[in-house]
Amino acid sequence: DEPEVRGIALDLEQTQVSVINVPDIPGTAAKICKALADARISLDTIVQSERKHDNGGRNISFTLNKNDRKNADQALEPILKDWPNAFLKDGNAIARISAVGAGMPETLGTAAKIFRAIANEGINIEMIATSEIRTSCIVAEKDGETALKVVHKFFGLDNKLSH
Amino acid sequence: DEPEVRGIALDLEQTQVSVINVPDIPGTAAKICKALADARISLDTIVQSERKHDNGGRNISFTLNKNDRKNADQALEPILKDWPNAFLKDGNAIARISAVGAGMPETLGTAAKIFRAIANEGINIEMIATSEIRTSCIVAEKDGETALKVVHKFFGLDNKLSH
Numbered sequence: 581d582e583p584e585v586r587g588i589a590l591d592l593e594q595t596q597v598s599v600i601n602v603p604d605i606p607g608t609a610a611k612i613c614k615a616l617a618d619a620r621i622s623l624d625t626i627v628q629s630e631r632k633h634d635n636g637g638r639n640i641s642f643t644l645n646k647n648d649r650k651n652a653d654q655a656l657e658p659i660l661k662d663w664p665n666a667f668l669k670d671g672n673a674i675a676r677i678s679a680v681g682a683g684m685p686e687t688l689g690t691a692a693k694i695f696r697a698i699a700n701e702g703i704n705i706e707m708i709a710t711s712e713i714r715t716s717c718i719v720a721e722k723d724g725e726t727a728l729k730v731v732h733k734f735f736g737l738d739n740k741l742s743h
Numbered sequence: 744d745e746p747e748v749r750g751i752a753l754d755l756e757q758t759q760v761s762v763i764n765v766p767d768i769p770g771t772a773a774k775i776c777k778a779l780a781d782a783r784i785s786l787d788t789i790v791q792s793e794r795k796h797d798n799g800g801r802n803i804s805f806t807l808n809k810n811d812r813k814n815a816d817q818a819l820e821p822i823l824k825d826w827p828n829a830f831l832k833d834g835n836a837i838a839r840i841s842a843v844g845a846g847m848p849e850t851l852g853t854a855a856k857i858f859r860a861i862a863n864e865g866i867n868i869e870m871i872a873t874s875e876i877r878t879s880c881i882v883a884e885k886d887g888e889t890a891l892k893v894v895h896k897f898f899g900l901d902n903k904l905s906h
């Protein structure tokens with residue numbers, strides 16, 4: 581009988597960047613991710629919502645290791661040159677909380693519980709990228725340790741901290 | 744030696760819904776997800792980007808099984824009553840492609856390859872929710888089968904189709 585949540589991780593080494601107002605045409609996402617991969621930059625969480633700008637453009641956000649941030653400008657510069665309305669925007673300092681659960685697809689409401697545990701501490705959720713097997717959300721960096729602690733507590737995993 | 748991508752799945756049973764312009768305060772995400780869970784509605788992909796509306800509100804998008812769509816209005820109605828500027832908006836018909844790879848965190852550029860395979864067919868990527876272990880994106884429903892086929896081909900998994 582699988583536990584609903586198997587492990588919860590806190591990542592304090594990520595920084596969040598968005599490419600704002602990119603052309604919403606095939607190839608855009610591929611170009612951005614390829615340029616960063618070619619620069620040896622690993623992307624952790626990639627988020628693109630369904631929202632569009634008035635000119636039809638989109639935002640694509642991702643998180644990357646803080647140490648890689650300085651190389652990202654150089655990596656993306658050739659692409660951004662082709663997109664006059666697009667630019668890079670840094671988010672505030674973040675912490676990423678992710679919970680992996682073998683039990684999660686079958687267990688309704690795991691994400692709700694994680695979000696509730698975090699909300700009860702008055703911590704705002706800044707980004708969400710969740711799939712059946714993994715609930716991942718981003719909070720302000722200063723709230724990371726608290727968020728990890730309360731989510732652990734919520735699932736009775738107090739003694740199994742994983743970073 | 745782990746393959747970069749272990750399995751690629753196509754889900755044609757999901758529909759995409761956004762809750763538009765919800766209050767960006769602790770508890771909002773928890774309330775939405777709890778209400779849906781209480782109505783026995785499983786959420787597959789939950790996406791919240793960093794974007795804000797002019798009034799500070801946010802959008803939260805999710806995908807759910809088509810059969811559950813009719814129950815979602817009822818489930819969310821008590822919450823939406825408290826948020827006068829918020830409303831539900833349906834996306835167009837979608838297909839969800841997700842690739843799981845044991846090799847993915849160590850292998851740079853897996854997302855880039857998946858997005859490139861899809862882009863080469865002229866298929867637009869509508870939403871992205873990707874983490875280290877799983878690349879998940881959404882295309883128009885009519886493009887789903889083609890997207891699955893080309894991603895399989897790209898990773899040499901032509902003979903291991905999984906739905």
Ligand SMILES: C[C@@H](O)[C@H](N)C(=O)O
Nearest residue numbers: 606607608609867868
């Ligand atoms: C915005 C970006 O995702 C674009 N739609 C693409 O397919 O690459």
Ligand SMILES: C[C@@H](O)[C@H](N)C(=O)O
Nearest residue numbers: 704705769770771772
């Ligand atoms: C918008 C929503 O994610 C809100 N910030 C919350 O914490 O619940």
